[in-house]
Amino acid sequence: MSVATDAPAASADPPVEPSPSPARPWRAHLTVAALALAMAVYVTNGLWRDPYNHVLSDNVGDTAFFEWLLGYGVYTLGHGANPFFTDLMNVPWGVNLAANTSISVYTILFSPLTYLAGPQVSYVTILTLNLAGSAFVWYLFLRRWLVASPVAAGLGGMFCGFAPGFISHANGHLNWTAGWIAPLVIWQVLRLRQPGRWLRNGLVLGLMLAAFFTIAAEGLFYTALAAALFVVVWSLAGPVRDEVKAAFGTVLRAVAVAAVVAGALLAYPLYMHFAGPQTFSGTGYNQRYFAEDTAAYLSFPSRSLAALFGLGSELGPNRTEETSYFGVPFVVLMAVAAVLVWRRAAPGRKATLRAIMVVGAVFTVLSWGPRLNWMDAELPIPLPYAALARLPLFDAALPLRLALIVAVVFGILLALVTQELLDKRIDAPNTRTGLTVAIVAALLPIFPLPVRHQDRAPEPDFIANGTWQQYVSADGVLSALPFALNVTADGQRWQAYTMARGGAQFRIPGGYFLGPMTTGEEGREQMGRIGAPPLATDWLFTRAALYGYVTELSNADRAQARSDFAYWDVEAVFLPEKITGSDHMTLFRNAVEVTATDLLGPPEQVDDVLVWRIRPGVDPVDQTE
Template sequence: MHAVTEAVDGRAEPGTPEPVAPVPGASVGRWRRLAGPGALLSYLALAVLVLLQLWRDPNGRVLSANDDDHGVFLFMIAHGERVVFHGADLLVSDRLNAPAGVNMMANTSVLALSLPAAPVTHLLGAGVSVALLLTLGLAGTAAAWYWLFTRLVRGRLAAWLGGLWCGFAPAMVSHANGHVNFVCQFVVPFIVWQVLRLREPGRVVRGGLALALLITVQAFINEETLLFTALALGVFALAYAVQRRREAVAVWRRFVAGLGVAAAAAGALLAYPLWHQFFGAGSYHGQPFPPDQYVTDLLSLGAYARQSLAGNAALARAVSVSATEENTFFGVPMLIMLGVMVVMLWRSAAARATALAGAVLLVMSLGPQLRVAGHDTGIPLPFGLISHVPILDLVSVTRFAMVSATLVGVLIALAADRIRDYPHRRRVAFWAGLAVALVPVLPKPLPIVGADPLPPFLTQGTWRQYVSADRTLVPVPLPEVTHGRAGMRWAALSGLEFAVPGGYFMGPADPPSDETGSWHAPPRASTVLLDWVREYGIRPVLTPVDRRAARTDLSFWRADAVVLVPGSDKADLLAATLTDLLGRSPQRIGGVQVWDVRDLAVAPPG
């Protein structure tokens, strides 16, 4: 492949494609220990180190920087187990947001991960599967890029460094705080490889079908990553074609034909799931936040992330939207080295196209207007022109920078390979500069907190005496994005054997009048009342209207039991309010207070 040859040597001119000639001894010598299995084991060891504190008790701890999304993926993984072992609906879950359920395609359901992990979930619990997928996600992504780089460069050290960055860049470690979908990017390098190979003769059908299968798998891991990959490859291909017009003219027909085969085959495989996602029950339109809320701060490029060795939590907090969205944070030395590497590789059209793709996606991540040090400057940026384009309006804007972060790894691999051809003194300077750039961004173990243990009411199965198979258990506070997540965790770690109302998920805000995306279930009178008690710490004076509304809500939820989550904020006030609202005192059993409401929720009152 000519583009690959050019990327390696930096000197190729347009002409007949030539295979990459391996350099004698390139994969042996002092770096032999990093080749093959050694490289993969080094990635796995680092991934285990990053998740080490979670591994000490996967079902009893949560990642402290993002316990809410950790809870979401406990539920997603538990859904996969329920599909495999209980025959549950693949694309809809009735275990959350009862009775409406959750559109799993409209959420980050990671079905391509949760289904294979179902045996682990079934035997060891959803917490173990989440820890396993986060660990294998980091290591597997690094290994997959290493595999690709061994086909693009001559030296195994260069491939190992590129894989190291792509798997453990600050963006990846940041998202390892619970974002299973973004950490598991190991399909992406294979998509890139298949796209590059479509230009080869005889690969229109075979390559197109292989690409379609990879696209389908990635769609069931994370569609945002698939969109980012498509955008980056599109910019790369266009930039490369402009620079190498003669070569582009020679191959464009089979390249486009291969893409057509891939689009048609993937479209056929994904037609129904995508229809269900965008038009099925529980679908929504747009995000619950404006496009300028979560954008990349310009100063974050030169800062260090919280979980980097040189990270400063206060500084990182000032220039990031959250601990899980530190999508740049390269550090000043790496920015300098990026400039050096681009100069080194400038004669390569492939490297220039890679750098341009990274720059374009980085600018997109800055959002509609420039933000510096947490302040919006009012300076308009190009993304403002496309922020309301369908599909793009569903993306958290700062995540476009994850592509730029990955492409830094590509440039590292190419430059580390190119430096082999330089004089000794320049090689020493390059490796010293790269060490200064890489060491400060190496990851630290992610912080965790102990989660409240499941009460005996659940672990001993006592709940079955109160909740029938087709009815629900109502935890108070009801789970949603900002509080009450213990009830959602209860359901996930209990194998989703019972359904709960509410939850932290994406769905329509208040259908059918408002189908804008929301992070929680449409409000009910009882949830508004109980949230008010929790928020303000005041016991309300209840009226017959409040009690009738509570009975209506219990009937809507098909509730059999209301359970107060032990240790909840304002627990005593919530218990007193529930007793007044339901007209009965709770039973204390299995470590919880339970209100048996089977007689109240038979049917809506007349």
Template sequence: MTAPTERADTERADTERVDLSVVIPAYNEEERLGPTLDAVTRYLADNESRFGSWEVIVSDDGSTDGTREVAALQHPRVRLVAADRNRGKGNALRLGVAASSGGRVLVTDADLAAPIEELERLDKALSEGSAAAIGSRAVPGAEIADHQSLLRELLGRAGNLLIRATAVPGIRDTQCGFKLFDGDQARAAFADSRLDGWGIDVEVLQHLHRNGLPIAEVPVRWSHRPGSKVGPLAYPKVLADLARLRLRRLRPADVLVAVLFLALSITLYSGRFFDPDHRYLTDSLQDQNQWEWFFAVTADSVAHLRNPLFSDLQGFPDGVNLMANTAMLGVSVPFAPLTLLAGPAVSLSVCMALGLAATAVAWYWLIVKRVVRHLGAAFVGAALAAFAPPMVSHANAHPNFVILFMIPLIIDRALRLATGTRVRRDGIVLGLMAAYQVFLGEEPFLLAALGMTLFALAYAAVRPEEAKEAWRPLGKGLLIAGAVCLPLVAVPLYWQFKGPQSYHSVLHGDNAGNSPLSLLAFAERSLLFGNAGRANELALNPTEQNAFYGWPLILVAFGIVVRLWERPLVKALAFTSVTAAVLSMGPKIRIPLTEAVYPGPWALVRKLPLFESVIEGRVAMVCAPVLGILLAVFLEKVLATQRIGTVYFGLLAVALALLPILPAPLKAQQREAVPDFITSGMWKSYVGKGESLVPVPLPDPGYAEALHWQTTADLGFRLPGGYFNGPYGDNRIGIYGAAPRYTSDMLRDVRYTGKVPVIGKNWRAQAKQDFAYWKAGVLVVAPQPNDDKLREAVDALTGKSGKWTGGVWVWDLHGGS
């Protein structure tokens, strides 16, 4: 940054150090500066016995009025330094403090909103060992004489709250312009500053905080002064300045890590990423159609101010409880503009690629902050946490298990609570984070909480003294977090569990746990040793390969635990990983190559609320970040040694553990074309207001291409059936798809078997009843396996032949059937 030109309008006769320097930044302060200087110089002259020798420096920021002349005519101890042009308060303070020679430096605004007499309070705090004493309007004992207008005050409080959330821990009022510093620390802090605007107050305090220097926040008297330069946009400017500052201070290595993670994510999704409208992830089964529908319906709700928690666009006429499904409002709402602009396929593709990269960056940040200092070791650990085989498996189809960037942030905030330094503030922030994570994904949040609980119990067992000190602030902070989170999520959660189309639990069968062999085997998308047949024998489907870490990684992890067993962190991580792996095997653990079956610990929790809907095999995903952290700890230790052999064999072991599970890009294929009947808008002449378009067979979790039709048609028609979670029966048990009806079941059987039952009077009567229930306007059979048999069945049910139009067969139901 080019330094501004400055000049001294009043030269000092000597360069002797003084006890106190008062720096007053000024820009066009001709009217207010004179009385302020009179008050300051008179007070300091009268109190030299307390404050010692002093000087006043007016730092002019390129004023265009008579500010400089006013300063030059004042007391002989008043000096002027001036910038060649207006740059901002930060620049003026930097110039003024650099010109100071005081053992202490007071900065105060030209309006003297905090009276100079308040210096006594700040001086007392500085004398007690603080490096800075800042005047505050937000701590007990502060007095505000003349308030601002209500609007300015509300804007100021909101802005200050946002600044506090990103500024210096524990400081409530960073922007009061009355601060006293140790002189040398002030000159160092302001010299290190880069901001020219209002944000310099926060920047300087952050400098002191980073260097471990104590800061005292002192209550002062304060009154609003007319003509204040702080306008409604001042706080947004501060936030913008702080954001720019953080970007400037990013280490090149951190930027490189983020770029590498983004490149890895895009490579993984390369089969779809560059043409999402026409490419489909093969192993997503029907989930890509479902998630694009979620993004489309959310964007439509945002655009038309509809309830984002419910829709009857599929599952018509009953509808879909979106909160009881994984609609991920935490990303689908922010991505609504992109969805409306480019379509749900593009929006989902970008969201998943960015989300996976952001998750990796978040794990990297946590590992660097809490575990290791070596950036390379942290990169390897974060890469495993985000790109481990189970994460890649879910990357095919489940954004809620890919976009997990909040989980490392939540872990960090919980660890802060355990220190007991800022329990209330950290509790509030944790509550806000938890509320947001609820709208990103409740099941991964539950699994993360399970993993954190296992770790906490293990760490408490090996470090009981630390646990004894931590449990009270942690418990208090969690209570505060709950008090913040619950009001924010109460209505959505009530809607989820008690609202329309809510359900009690989703049944996944008795074989949703992992085989012990799956922990040692290789996933389908493992680049070197992937075997689709073997992987699918050990998993529910390609999107649920929830373990598959490979025996080399498990072997290396075991060696790391044995080698570093003396570390409490390693003991806690080992317990967490082993326990999560065992839990993931389900309520019954089948011993491979034998007929032996033993009860698993999952049986103890499987029927508890929330846990009853969890696919237990997913608990093994907890192992991904745990193994990543173990690798990071091991790598840092290996790289810190001076022995070449240790480094070589340590790196070789990690390479041999990771190379077999490197992921190949996800499989993609050409997407099934949407019929011209839909894309051209022909459907509009068949579907009246309040009616539905009925694909034959109805869309379901096995084949939901009709959802793609619907999003292509900008959600212009409703569909019966669909792919979602909804209730079934009087007990409202959760099932995948709409509650079946006789006609929908029969048509589905025809598609998959190619056999048409004898359709007589009873079947036609039932079909008429079901068509009426769906409020069907038109039946549509697209080209598909056994479409000739489907046409035969529909002809018999309706009593008329279908019409070929727009690439599909249609049966217009208006006028009877």
């Protein structure tokens, strides 16, 4: 496609017309890069102010999980561990990391920073670079393939990088904020039809797919679906059929090469994902619940300027999954933009626009999930996603996240209509002025606010100074109280910090991860769940921490505790001075201490924690004798 003409998408690479002078594009590139980085730092500034003691309050669990993965990256390099399976968590069964979001490429690339500064700093660094990189790469993509103006490409790119859905996912998800993956993959797909370069282009695409699979497998799946739908719809357009016929053989050979390369590199990760130990089907999340409310498209997100004036919405399942939330002004603007751009497009450009709009429409409907939801109420109206929900890959996806593809489509339309304005192709000055005002008025309410943060419990000296090694044998099992879960994640992140330092390591029961519904059984037929199936003893501590509930324990409770501790092979448990809950939740530390003392006897004061030794074969009530 010629950057400044109405030729079909992806019809020439590089552009057929002269590029601007070398100095000007680089000046524009640097400007957009600086703006994107500044915006990303602004969004994440709460973490940057104190990365060791601040945490994302809307998603403490995912923050701990990704910090754990970053720590495990250092452990993997230092101990030659399997990057796709670990026995350090969920003792005695372990965790299938290939079936989770293991971000293996990130954990290895950032392992030097993790080792030197800790998983906390690596986490916020990756989160910031993801947001900035997404905006910048989309800018480069739009500038290269669709618009000539750096202003139009910059505006569209910034929207793609900082759309409400991606700001929502900035509450913890290093995988979903890696929005730069989509434009790179689509860029390479468009290059597949270059004559004589099918081997090189197929090889590059295969390597990209293999690497990106370990960062954002679900996002890569959605990108592949969107790219395939675009290519099919575009290829069927009359004005580009000759071009399609000419490129068909080249593209087919390149795709075959990409499939062979990606298949070879991903053979083991895919085996682990689908058939490895502790694998499962689904995600543990209800797809009917994690579907986009149709009214959410017209609502404003909770982290936006509109929300400051009480216009934010609570239609999402949680604040990390507000994947559309464009607001009425912006949705209306996109409808107007689509009409304006279509009317002024030449036949070749209309083939591109039609394909883009079909992708947007299809993904909008699919994002609504198996049944139609309106204003937080599920209606008895089945939708197309119901036919897909049980298919492989779709069964492990959450339909509302498909709205992120719609955000990208809107970003493209925003860039195209801005180019129309800058080219003054809209004849009436009043219309141009009105459209400019409309763009500002539509974007201003959804301008993002920084992600929310809160204080979290500091790492105890008992862990940081290595005192824990006096209470646990080599590779023994140690647990913080309460046991590690998504809403009580301290024990998991403290294990992460220990892994990041190298040296001796302990294992933990439980943890925050996705695993099979039951333990000890293998097979993809098992449904997924969040964390390990709870036993009676860890539920005692979890209930005390979350609700302050303390019950009078019986000999049966102590016998159950003896059995559960033997099952986990726990050698010691400890209780820090402070425990962290999600979303500014107050956890009841005193209730945990009372429960532990009643169950295990008086604790030892060691550094800044209380420690209870667990000696196999001794009744917990007698352990201090």
